[in-house]
Amino acid sequence: MTSNYSAKIKISAGKKNKAIFKSLETDNKFYDENPTQTKMSLDKDNITILIDAQELSHLRANLNSTLRLLQTSNDAIESVKI
Numbered sequence: 001m002t003s004n005y006s007a008k009i010k011i012s013a014g015k016k017n018k019a020i021f022k023s024l025e026t027d028n029k030f031y032d033e034n035p036t037q038t039k040m041s042l043d044k045d046n047i048t049i050l051i052d053a054q055e056l057s058h059l060r061a062n063l064n065s066t067l068r069l070l071q072t073s074n075d076a077i078e079s080v081k082i
Contacts, residue, residue, distance in 0.1 A: 005059040009049040011070060016077050021047045023073040024066065036062040 013020050021042040028038050036053040049066060053059035 004054055005056050006050065006052045007059060007063055009047075009051075009063075009066065011047045011049075012045055013047070013074060016074060017042060017045070017047055019077055020070060020073045024049070024069055027069055034062070038062060038066070 011017075011020070021040065024047070025040055028034075028040060035055070035058045036051050038052075039050045041048045051059060051062050051066070053062065
């Protein structure tokens with residue numbers, strides 16, 4: 001995929017990093033028709049998300065969805081005090 005637009009998101013959620021990463025990774029795996037290329041990685045301190053798209057509207061939509069999923073995952077973990 002040749003991309004014209006890209007974004008990089010780096011998040012640190014402390015002890016919740018792994019749980020949030022797994023949640024996002026699962027969602028990304030099962031979205032075959034995604035018009036963007038999304039790569040995620042997890043290291044000791046951060047979740048890194050790289051999004052590449054050919055159209056700006058696709059990049060924006062994926063960013064919005066990803067950020068909403070991040071917030072929802074964090075909120076769900078907080079609600080059960082893990």
